Amino acid sequence: xxxxxxxxxxxxxxxxxxxxxxxxxxxxxxxxxxxxxxxxxxxxxxxxxxxxxxxxxxxxxxxxxxxxxxxxxxxxxxxxxxxxxxxxxxxxxxxxxxxxxxxxxxxxxxxxxxx
Amino acid sequence: xxxxxxxxxxxxxxxxxxxxxxxxxxxxxxxxxxxxxxxxxxxxxxxxxxxxxxxxxxxxxxxxxxxxxxxxxxxxxxxxxxxxxxxxxxxxxxxxxxxxxxxxxxxxxxxxxxxxxx
Numbered sequence: 001x002x003x004x005x006x007x008x009x010x011x012x013x014x015x016x017x018x019x020x021x022x023x024x025x026x027x028x029x030x031x032x033x034x035x036x037x038x039x040x041x042x043x044x045x046x047x048x049x050x051x052x053x054x055x056x057x058x059x060x061x062x063x064x065x066x067x068x069x070x071x072x073x074x075x076x077x078x079x080x081x082x083x084x085x086x087x088x089x090x091x092x093x094x095x096x097x098x099x100x101x102x103x104x105x106x107x108x109x110x111x112x113x114x115x
Numbered sequence: 116x117x118x119x120x121x122x123x124x125x126x127x128x129x130x131x132x133x134x135x136x137x138x139x140x141x142x143x144x145x146x147x148x149x150x151x152x153x154x155x156x157x158x159x160x161x162x163x164x165x166x167x168x169x170x171x172x173x174x175x176x177x178x179x180x181x182x183x184x185x186x187x188x189x190x191x192x193x194x195x196x197x198x199x200x201x202x203x204x205x206x207x208x209x210x211x212x213x214x215x216x217x218x219x220x221x222x223x224x225x226x227x228x229x230x231x232x233x
Binding site for chain 2: 046047050100101102105107108
């Protein structure tokens, strides 16, 4: 079974600075997808960024980018120019590319942004 | 992105009663819907996966007779918590995916339902 590990329960960043959230995963599959989701206080899950395992290029979405290290099974999220609205829980998630759409979530990292 | 709604957004019920939560995909056909449970300050725990027109697949440790899931149409799934007890109090989140929901059947999440059992 696949597992997703987020080793940082809490992180803090100064507004306008950069922060990196860590995620590692364990799988024997070669075809899969990785995601970062944001859950603000409203509890609505919001997709931040997606990475297909077959793509070597790291995904980017505006201020959000990932460092995908397939051999190391690492998938970190970098938030640049942090804003107050970035404060939320962030969940890393794994999805198999061949056995359904089920997501496996990590335990989450709570990000605080200091003004 | 695709929109998923949940109703109600919060509900309070007495112990021993049943509660039904609805999950609707508003602008796409959801061939698969997922139900999650989230305790305070914890991650999402998948309870079950339902495919339209067939029985739900429950995760290990989830009582299928207590958490009844129905996915009768391509836009609606329901979760019924039967004979609810205080330990069932939690935040329940649904998500939906389908061939037109986005890139590679991406899941879209509802806003969640907070259940409090007195």
